[in-house]
Amino acid sequence: MSLSYDVVVVGAGTAGAYTAYNLAKRGFRVALLESKSGDKVGVKTCGDALGKHHVDRMAKYLTPNPKILVNDIKGVELFSPDMRTKYVIPGEGYMLDRFNWGKWLVKEAINAGAEFYEGHTATVPILENGQVSGVKANDNRQGTHKEFRGRIVVDASGSVGVVRSRLPDTWPISERLHPEDVSHAYREVFYIDGSVENPQYIKIYLDQTISPGGYWWAFPYSSDFLNVGLGVWGTLKVNPNANYKRYLEPRYRIKNKVHMGGGFIPTRRPLKTLVWNGIVAVGDAAAAVNPLHGGGIGQALLTGELASKAIERAFSAGRYDAATLWSYNVDYMNEWGYRQAQLDVVRLMLQTLDNDDLNFGLSRKLLTEQDVLDISSRGVTLSVVDKLRLALQFVGRPGLLMKLYNAMSYAKRIGDLYLQYPQRPEELDRWYAKVVETYREYRDKIGLGPMPA
Ligand SMILES: Cc1cc2nc3c(=O)[nH]c(=O)nc-3n(C[C@H](O)[C@H](O)[C@H](O)COP(=O)(O)OP(=O)(O)OC[C@H]3O[C@@H](n4cnc5c(N)ncnc54)[C@H](O)[C@@H]3O)c2cc1C
Known part of the structure; x- marks a missing residue:
């Protein structure tokens, strides 16, 4: 069976x-394919912090039901491995009722006019004349194959x-x-006996034994309802x-578990390109x-949001x-x-x-709470680089400081290169060669x- 959409x-x-x-709001005919069955839509292993x-930006197009935003977060508490230092970094956010967030978004897409195909697993792209012109998919319930065609x-x-990974x-x-x-992560969602301190702050713990190359976290939905997990390089x-069971589970008096699961996350610089002929990638893809x-x-x-605008222009x-x-x-x-x-440069x-x-x-x-806040909200600026250059003369551990200084100055350089991203596909290779050389x-x-490679 072949079905045709925009x-x-x-x-x-x-x-x-x-x-x-x-896209549906803009009047396009949209097929939305999801391999999960309808009752599982909205299930996602995540830390759920946003x-x-x-x-606020999303509210220009769509306002979430406030019931989905379950905890008003005021900031982040960041702990050193020995737990002697705590940074308190302000920043407003929410914990999401993730299941209902996912369900709500799909419902809004359907209400806007998208046709939803639950239990449909896309298998391969269809390529014609150097252009993606659709995907093949399995209807998991019927056991049938379909083609979904679109511009x-x-x-x-x-x-x-x-x-995208199945393209030439x-x-x-x-x-x-x-x-x-890539980072690998595992997390559990549970109620505890008692309560956590400062439940309006999500907690991030650096520890290279528990979460090598990453961190572990405790994100409160409320004082006794938590999302606890870790990510590793x-x-x-x-x-x-295994590290979760060994190091994290024993820390909490768990009353009942609500959800458990793991996943992997791309933690890297942007893809070289998010588009090609007839194809656009969004989100983790x-x-x-x-x-x-x-x-x-x-x-x-x-x-x-950005992809929809570009598709409309196309x-x-x-x-x-x-x-x-x-x-x-x-x-x-x-x-x-x-x-x-x-941030990829800093992460490395x-x-x-x-x-x-x-x-x-x-x-x-070496970096203050304000520096961390500035870097995460505005990016690496010359003032942070200059500050570290100055500090090089005064603080012990020159090796560590030099690494930090290099990270900040290369972060600035690489960020600037991405701001000069090519205006046309023909210029991509030449630009990317500069990225590779700087890295x-x-x-x-x-x-x-x-x-x-
Ligand atoms: C443990 C963990 C903790 C995290 N914590 C946070 C956090 O606290 N805050 C935050 O902002 N981000 C967090 N993230 C990242 C965040 O969850 C993702 O970046 C975000 O959900 C990506 O959304 P997405 O729609 O791109 O992908 P997904 O939510 O993964 O959606 C992809 C969808 O595609 C479907 N699908 C896959 N293959 C097919 C196919 N062949 N055919 C049809 N459908 C298919 C899947 O079933 C799924 O529904 C975390 C991730 C993990 C793993």
Whole structure:
């Protein structure tokens, strides 16, 4: 059976449902495919924390039911491995009732006019004349095969990127995720006996034994209802589930568990390109995640918004090739991609530090709470680089400080390169060669090997 739409969206998580909503609202005929059956829609293993600025931006198009935003978060408490130093970083946000958030988004997409195909698993893209023109899918319940055809396919299938990763190697959007650029995470949601301190602050704990190359967290939905988990760096082959059971579970007097699960998250610089002929990637499928903390719900919304605008422009032009969809890349790099690249540089450096370095760095406030806030909200600026250059003369551990200084100065350089993202696909290779060269220099300086292919 072959079905025809303007746009076929694969995956009904936050990114896919929000893209489908935005496109259907603009009057496009949209098919939204989801491999889960209807009762499972909304189930997602996640920390469920979302910055308020993402919700505010979303409210231009769609306002969440306040019941889905279950805890008003005031900021982050960040702890050193020895627990002697605590940073309190202000920042408003929410904990989401994730199941109902996911269900609500899909419902909004359907109400806006998208046709929802639950229990439909996209298998391969359909390629015709150098253009993606649809996907093949299995109807899991009927056991039948279908073709969904559209001018544009949106890959919103999460970290696997099921459509883009099955495109020819010669298409730059098919870029594979290297284990070095991936984090593995495991988390449980449970009620406890008693209560946590300061439940309006999400808690992040740095500890290279418990969560090597990552962190562990306790995010409160309320004083006695928590989301606790950890993420580890992909290359280290540490089992996050085993570390959870060993180190985290014994810390809480758990009354009853509500949900458990793991997943992997792309934690890296932006993909070389988020579009190609007839294809657009959003959310985790576009690796649009904060590489430092692995948060990607906000970026799933952002990419859904920006991709929908680019798709609308393509329909106005009547062309669906890489060049016509390219404005999505440029918008993305200018809005968030350059900061994603900056944070990726910082993340690579942090992953080389041990607990001693982290204890020292945090206790001496090599970067203050304000610096951390500025970097996360505005990106790395020259003032942070200058401050570290000055500090080099005065603080002990010159090796550590030099690493931090290099990270900040290369973050600035690489961010600037992403702000000069090419305006046309033909310029991509030349630009990307500069990115690779700058990363190579940086990795040399902080003692990491060559950039993984
Ligand atoms: C343990 C963990 C903790 C996290 N904590 C946070 C946090 O606190 N805050 C935050 O902002 N982010 C967090 N993230 C990241 C965040 O969950 C993701 O970035 C975000 O949910 C991505 O949304 P998405 O729509 O791109 O992908 P997903 O939510 O993964 O949605 C993809 C959808 O595609 C469907 N699909 C997959 N393959 C197919 C196919 N072949 N055919 C049809 N459908 C398919 C899937 O079933 C799924 O519904 C965390 C992630 C993990 C794993």
